[in-house]
Every structure is written in structure tokens, then in C-alpha cells.
Amino acid sequence: MIEIIKTLTETYGPSGNEARIRKVIKGFVGKLADEIKVDALGNLIALRKGKGGGKKVMLAAHMDEIGIIVNHIDEKGFLRFSKVGGVSPRTLLGNRVEFENGVIGVIGAEKMEDKEKTPPLDKLFIDVGAEDKEHCPVKIGDIGVFTRPLVVQGERLIAKAFDDRIGCAILIQVMQELDEVPHDLYFVFTVQEEIGLRGAVTSTYGIAPQVAVAIDVTRTGDTPEAPKMAVSLGKGPAIKVKDARMLSHPGVREALIKAAVQAGVPYQLEVLEGGTTDAAAMQLSREGIPAGVVSIPCRYVHTPSEMVDFNDVKNAVKLLKSFLTSPLDW
Ligand code: CO
Ligand code: ZN
Numbered sequence: 001m002i003e004i005i006k007t008l009t010e011t012y013g014p015s016g017n018e019a020r021i022r023k024v025i026k027g028f029v030g031k032l033a034d035e036i037k038v039d040a041l042g043n044l045i046a047l048r049k050g051k052g053g054g055k056k057v058m059l060a061a062h063m064d065e066i067g068i069i070v071n072h073i074d075e076k077g078f079l080r081f082s083k084v085g086g087v088s089p090r091t092l093l094g095n096r097v098e099f100e101n102g103v104i105g106v107i108g109a110e111k112m113e114d115k116e117k118t119p120p121l122d123k124l125f126i127d128v129g130a131e132d133k134e135h136c137p138v139k140i141g142d143i144g145v146f147t148r149p150l151v152v153q154g155e156r157l158i159a160k161a162f163d164d165r166i167g168c169a170i171l172i173q174v175m176q177e178l179d180e181v182p183h184d185l186y187f188v189f190t191v192q193e194e195i196g197l198r199g200a201v202t203s204t205y206g207i208a209p210q211v212a213v214a215i216d217v218t219r220t221g222d223t224p225e226a227p228k229m230a231v232s233l234g235k236g237p238a239i240k241v242k243d244a245r246m247l248s249h250p251g252v253r254e255a256l257i258k259a260a261v262q263a264g265v266p267y268q269l270e271v272l273e274g275g276t277t278d279a280a281a282m283q284l285s286r287e288g289i290p291a292g293v294v295s296i297p298c299r300y301v302h303t304p305s306e307m308v309d310f311n312d313v314k315n316a317v318k319l320l321k322s323f324l325t326s327p328l329d330w
Pocket of ligand 2: 193
């Protein structure tokens with residue numbers, strides 16, 4: 001699984017520009033699906049047919065990642081940019097971004113009066129080492145992403161884009177390990193989650209599932225002076241109760257808890273103050289769909305160095321397998 005995680009996290013794929021990561025995921029799931037398709041927005045939908053008597057279940061992990069988009073190039077070839085998704089200027093200075101054509105840029109800042117202050121986005125620029133505007137290998141509208149290799153340090157993993165390539169890796173692993181179940185399972189690798197859950201809107205409408213579960217990262221309360229939150233790294237996957245945009249369906253939530261207990265997997269209950277997942281859009285699709293979330297505790301979300309615990313990842317796979325083998329009645 002580590003090899004899959006490495007490939008997924010190191011692949012380029014910002015919101016709206018997911019062609020490359022989609023191709024990589026398709027390579028992993030193509031042989032494991034009965035049907036596979038890509039919808040108009042770019043969502044990758046892999047269907048595993050059930051043996052009958054079950055429900056239509058949608059499992060979603062978003063394949064897009066946050067990034068920056070070039071909106072101006074000056075005469076000297078320095079780029080100005082705005083953000084694609086939740087990018088904080090605090091994470092940018094001195095960091096490197098990679099464009100789809102492989103060009104690497106360094107983020108620099110203008111001189112500021114107050115040297116202690118974080119430079120705001122409009123004081124930052126990207127230097128791709130161009131001689132001038134004419135020789136700049138990047139153009140307006142190109143999107144860059146953080147670039148970092150996966151680090152495996154004991155059970156802790158560090159990478160960019162664990163949000164939500166770790167969810168994609170978990171879905172791939174579930175597809176590999178799961179025997180036939182009664183339910184029709186739609187494994188959906190969604191696009192444009194980071195800019196407003198857009199891929200989840202269209203894919204859920206198209207599939208019209210009876211049960212929907214998103215797999216995504218959540219924040220933790222276990223770092224120095226962290227906001228109070230009862231989620232820690234390594235204490236099990238988190239089952240969402242509430243986030244900024246949804247309350248999980250009580251039936252789905254309880255079924256996920258039961259699945260964890262049955263699988264002998266530790267779990268945590270998640271109440272997240274800021275942020276949300278594809279499940280918020282899935283839940284409000286059509287006439288409403290019972291939805292829940294399995295969250296992977298993750299430190300430093302939306303920075304180039306996100307950290308998860310591999311045990312939580314493996315336990316999320318077990319939890320989902322247990323959930324999908326249960327009748328899903330409430
Ligand atoms: Co995110
Ligand atoms: Zn996410």
C-alpha cells in the first residue's frame with residue numbers, strides 16, 4: 001500500500017486539472033471494476049456490482065489537491081498568483097511549486113516594513129528562474145502544486161496532498177481486498193472538492209445512491225496549543241459526527257461505529273469546527289441521501305507536509321470492509 005500512497009501523493013493533480021492523477025488512479029482500479037467511466041466534470045467512477053439484495057452505495061474520495069494559479073507575469077519573468085482552494089500565505093514563503101510541465105518555482109516575497117509579519121498573497125511571487133517574460137516556461141492560468149516526496153518514518157507518514165490522496169489510496173485498497181458483497185459499490189474519485197465540492201455534486205446526482213460515504217482527512221487536537229478537538233493521530237479512523245457544513249446521518253454514523261467494533265478497529269468521534277468534505281454535497285443531492293464520513297486524522301492539513309499515521313489508514317480499510325459487508329439498514 002505504501003507504493004500506492006507514494007505514487008498518489010507525488011502525482012500532480014490540482015482542482016480542475018486532474019487528468020494526470022485520474023490516469024494514475026485509473027491504472028490502479030481499471031482491473032478491479034466491472035464498469036468504469038469518467039463524467040463530464042472529470043470524476044472517475046468505478047462500479048463493483050453486488051451479488052444482489054443490497055443497496056446502491058457511493059464511496060467518494062477527492063483526487064484533486066490545493067494549488068496556486070498564475071494570474072500575471074512581469075517583464076522579468078516573475079509570476080504573481082492567486083489560490084486554488086484553501087492555501088494560506090503562512091505555508092508559502094520559501095516553498096516550491098510544480099507545474100504540470102514539470103517546471104519548479106520558488107516562492108519569494110517583496111520586502112516588508114514589518115519583518116515578523118507573514119507576507120500576504122499579493123506580496124508573494126514565484127520565481128521559475130526565467131530570464132524574462134518571453135522565456136518564461138509557465139503561462140497565465142497554469143496551476144502549480146506543492147512538491148514533496150513521501151516520507152515514511154516508522155508508522156508516521158509525511159507528504160503533500162494526503163488531503164485527499166490518502167482517501168483515494170484507501171478506496172483502492174478496499175477494492176483490492178473486498179470480496180463480492182450484496183451492494184452495488186460505486187467507488188468515486190471526485191474532482192474539484194477543494195473549490196467547493198463540485199465533483200461530488202454532479203457524480204452523486206448521476207449515480208443517485210441510497211447510501212453515501214466520503215473518505216477524507218480531518219484535523220487533530222494533539223499538537224502544541226492546538227484548538228480543542230478530540231481527535232489524535234494513531235488512535236483510529238474518525239467517524240464524523242459534525243463539521244462546518246454537515247451533520248452525519250445518524251443511521252450511517254451508527255453503522256460505521258458498529259462496523260468498527262465488529263472489525264475490532266479503534267475509532268474516534270469527530271466534531272470538526274472548520275472545513276467539510278464531499279459528504280456535505282452528497283447528503284443534499286436530489287431528495288437527500290443518508291451520508292457519513294470516515295476521516296483520517298491528519299496534522300498540518302493544507303501545508304506541503306501533512307502527517308498521518310499508517311495504522312489509522314490500515315484500520316480505515318478494515319472499517320470500510322466491515323461496513324460494506326453489513327446490511328446497511330437503519
Ligand atoms: Co482539503
Ligand atoms: Zn479533503
